Amino acid sequence: MIPNSITVTKRFEFEYAHMLPGYDGKCKNLHGHHGVLEVEIGQFLINGAYEGMVIDFRDLKRIVEKYVIDKLDHHYLNDFIPIPTAENMTLKIVEELQIHFGKALKRVRVYETPDSYAEWRA
Numbered sequence: 001m002i003p004n005s006i007t008v009t010k011r012f013e014f015e016y017a018h019m020l021p022g023y024d025g026k027c028k029n030l031h032g033h034h035g036v037l038e039v040e041i042g043q044f045l046i047n048g049a050y051e052g053m054v055i056d057f058r059d060l061k062r063i064v065e066k067y068v069i070d071k072l073d074h075h076y077l078n079d080f081i082p083i084p085t086a087e088n089m090t091l092k093i094v095e096e097l098q099i100h101f102g103k104a105l106k107r108v109r110v111y112e113t114p115d116s117y118a119e120w121r122a
């Protein structure tokens with residue numbers, strides 16, 4: 001049995017466009033980002049994980065790609081998120097991933113640039 005202190009994280013990359021309506025600065029204009037998403041998982045609630053694993057990285061990848069990355073990659077985020085700041089993107093991603101991972105979802109981090117990110121923690 002893996003102890004609760006062990007979590008696993010997978011990193012994903014995607015491209016997106018957005019604009020921040022009403023913002024006083026360059027980000028009010030349509031522009032693009034190379035986004036990075038990190039998803040951290042703790043004890044998984046579904047039985048069947050391979051012995052010695054919190055979750056199979058392959059399963060983590062499949063779920064996050066299907067329900068998050070495929071929806072965001074090369075999309076205009078204002079179509080789904082009215083004010084697509086890194087903070088609001090993070091909340092939207094958490095909402096989606098909690099459906100699949102429940103309480104096993106421990107942390108979600110969305111980098112808008114290499115040195116700026118928003119983070120949610122359980």
Ligand SMILES: [Zn+2]
Nearest residue numbers: 018027031033
């Ligand atoms: Zn931006």
